[in-house]
Amino acid sequence: MTATKSVRVEFGGGLELLFSNQKSHKVEIPNKTFDDKPTDMNYLILWLKKNLLREREELFLDNNTVRPGILVLINDTDWELEGEGDYIVENNDEIVFISTLHGG
């Protein structure tokens, strides 16, 4: 078993501007956290903050999770159906973060 898993992360709705203006990223994250638990969405969000986020952290994060107004899709499914931050990230998962904060 490899020590990392490959995840495709996409940003939409203007959120890509915080991530080097790049919409799609292929990232390798560890299989396990430092306390030997499988890496979940909570871990991925903080990993993105540490490794990919380039500016204005407050527009992406709030209390160590995504801020209100940002939608998260895991393999095209609302993360609320998958357990939100507790979802265990699988190899080759596709995670999408969409900002809805552009107004009407």
Add this chain to the structure above:
Amino acid sequence: MSCGTAAEIQNAQGESVLMTKKPKYDRSNVCVKCKENTGNIVIRHVVYCKSCFDPFVKHRFKKGLEPFINISGQKKAVLKPWGNLTIGFSGGLGSTVLLDLITRCYYSSEEVDEKKGNNPRNDGIWKKVTVCYVEVSEVYSKMPGRTAEVRQFIQDSYPTFEFVPVRLSNAFDKRWWERISGGPLTKSDFAMRLDPDLAFKLLDDSSSTPLESLQAYFRSLPTQTAVHSSIQTLIRVLLLHIARSKNSSHLLLGTSLTSLAISLISGISQGGGYNIREEAQEDWTPSLTSGDGKERAVRLVRPLRDVGVKECGTYAWWRGLKVLGKAKWPGGRQSIGGLTKEFILGLEKGYPSTVSTITRTCAKLVSKDELVGICSICQRPVQGGLDTWKSQISIRSLAEVTPARLAQDPPSNSLISLLCYSCQGTLTSRSSKTISTAESEVMVTLPVWTQAKLVDRERMKGEIQDFLIDGGNE
């Protein structure tokens, strides 16, 4: 203890146990519509699959629009507006989704009735569609304009719709006004002083350009909240005038359920409670009090008022729509609107049904005060008995609270009687930090429609002057 979140709690024996997280959906994760597919999205505790989500959004959109297309009393099976359609486009998520839905539901061959073939209801309900974008960058010196980008987007994505750009400074442009409304204005400008009486006068020297007038107007506003609120008001009134000039029966805005809840709460907190129904939908004629009844009202509708920002975002993503993004106004986060937005978005994340409760509750509100006119700035109803009510709720010094003072009418050169409570507050409510007294002494040019109202009033005064009885000779 919070509800629905994982938290450490203590059981009867005093041991710490982990409270399990409550799912965000009511029953199973199977779609409530088709009852076959595994769900893809949760909308206010209800699960939908991707295939059922699209018809769900379209249904909500049509439900928010079609009952308001015909003027009341007409048969609802046939959708027959009396005029054209104007769509306000900001570049934001809501208006992007709105344009897509309008095109799909009424201007494409996609909507085919399986039994009857192509549905004649959907054969272009409005003869002509205009998409209007209001450029707000002039208010802020460092904000780049986006008209060219928006024009390109509309021309590429919706080539059959006419694109009409408007600048916020058009609100102070007499030539634009005369072209759009045909109503003449005086050569000099009417201007007001942002003091408690809101005194106005005709300026001797009116050499400033519309842009200078716009910038002076916004520089003089007392708070950030007033700046943002005034931008929104000017945009809405400009759009209404454009809609009227294009002979439109309807003006559609892409306000989502979430944005509407924000506007409602923010509007109430700025004194706009009397106009709460207009915040959701309004029928507008240029001058209600002096109208001869021939002018038909432009109906402003927000068809996405039952579609939350989550549905809009997911719809746009799954449809692959390009969202240009709405221009961010500096200082927005500290205004009442900005703080309300933060509050509502947080509420929607934890308690999504509460946001729709806000809009449904506001839709039931009815004011007991009668309507006495239309506000000369925001063009919304003005409630009767405003002066009496204000004198009862205001905290004043004892010297001011004398019967003689309370019985006094505002001076004849005061705008107070022509404005709604919300606009009065926007122009005069001062923050101790944001403005110096010197700035409040400056006369600022009024928006063109307010000037037109004053011209009209002065003309009427002149006509009836000979018939007035002098108060002293009574």
